[in-house]
Amino acid sequence: MQIARSIAEMKALRSKCAEPVGFVPTMGSLHEGHLELVRIAVRDNPVAVVSIFVNPTQFAPDEDYKAYPRDLDRDLAMLDQVKTGIVFIPDSQDMYADGYNTWVDVNGITGKLEGKARPTHFRGVTTVCNKLFNIVQPHQAYFGQKDAQQAIVIQKMAADLNMNLEVVVCPTIREKDGLAMSSRNTYLTGSERIAAPVLYRSLCLASDMFSNGERDAGVIRKAMIDLISQEAAAKIDYVSVADLQTLSEVDKIEGNALASLAVRLGKPRLIDNIILG
């Protein structure tokens, strides 16, 4: 496993890579969800590159940039074990030098769901991914379905900007009780952790209702909200049943839809989703 600690080092390693190159961008604090993406990248490409970069521009000033969990030694050991080819660990001064001033925006879909709750978030995500894609020049970039809107936004950016890569979206990896793996799960206290699977249970309820023929999105949303509300610690940010392309809320589900939610459990804010259809 090779380690590049600067953009220049990464570009030098990249110029000697066998192709195609698979790429998994991460913010570190790795869990089984990330590792599954890396395993797929390793399986499908002679070289898999993983970046670890807690990207400051996707956090708002009141968010958890400084507190975001970091454990580089543990991350590197995990990546070595799944046969990662190259780990790219830039620092933020290298990524955003003084006077940095270029931004990539996907409009429209970034105003919904997570983008509504976190209005500057996706600009940071699309900008850093644009940079990382130029540095790593992957043929395939792997993202988790758990961040469904992020995956849709990155796919839209790649298509609109005519990028030469495929954005591959891989299934959400869950704990045994259904909680979607997330670096932010480490914030949960004991009782919050016990309550947390209610997110997934509400998504399964939505999926069951859909399978049983329910197409009224309002009925599904209400059932999800009622279920989550049974957990006193759970504060709903949003519960959504939306069009998979536009991410606009739907009244009646035609074809398929994205059921998604954001819920605060104490301090941490957790998100999850399931595709209906």
Next chain:
Amino acid sequence: MQIARSIAEMKALRSKCAEPVGFVPTMGSLHEGHLELVRIAVRDNPVAVVSIFVNPTQFAPDEDYKAYPRDLDRDLAMLDQVKTGIVFIPDSQDMYADGYNTWVDVNGITGKLEGKARPTHFRGVTTVCNKLFNIVQPHQAYFGQKDAQQAIVIQKMAADLNMNLEVVVCPTIREKDGLAMSSRNTYLTGSERIAAPVLYRSLCLASDMFSNGERDAGVIRKAMIDLISQEAAAKIDYVSVADLQTLSEVDKIEGNALASLAVRLGKPRLIDNIILG
């Protein structure tokens, strides 16, 4: 000379190109200024790609997108003569499909000079160049010094986004009387054409003053304005002596500076510039 009329055709041709690839993005209506860029691209690369695309997103609604001069047959004949390898002529539906919604912004320097007069212009330029660079994947992209701010903005975008290309800025090509070549010169009536070299004369005056030791930018600006004002038809939009990196107006010139101007002569609005130092 090969012609690609769609993004897919261009990408297919690009995948078979000898490298490095040189690229000259244009809006057509070619003149000697463009051809000089192409000659340099041909000289320095086994394959030179020229795009012809009148980019709608860099024109404001009240600007001359529809009236912008177009003469594809003439352009192709000229490009053939200078040994262009590939001409890329996408249509706007291919470049901006329904639902297109991704934008690249360089902030800061785009608020000055041309960006102040044309607030949506550079977003269109940086977005289309980002797309064209992904499609053509050039090692070197050639721009004219005549659009000085455009060249600086593109260089900033390429650096900030870690693009794998060099932005090469080539000298302004001028008519015998000093008028900078521009597709928009075709708009000039006979008397406007006679008056037009006053732009370059004012830049030469600035250069002479600088060479003779003048460092007070205000004195230089005033002399330029006084000279241009002698032409009754000339309506000054701006006359600037600015820092070459930030494009902010300077009081005292330290090292070097960009003297630039935008002047209306009847309908057409002409720009030109010279580097002092």
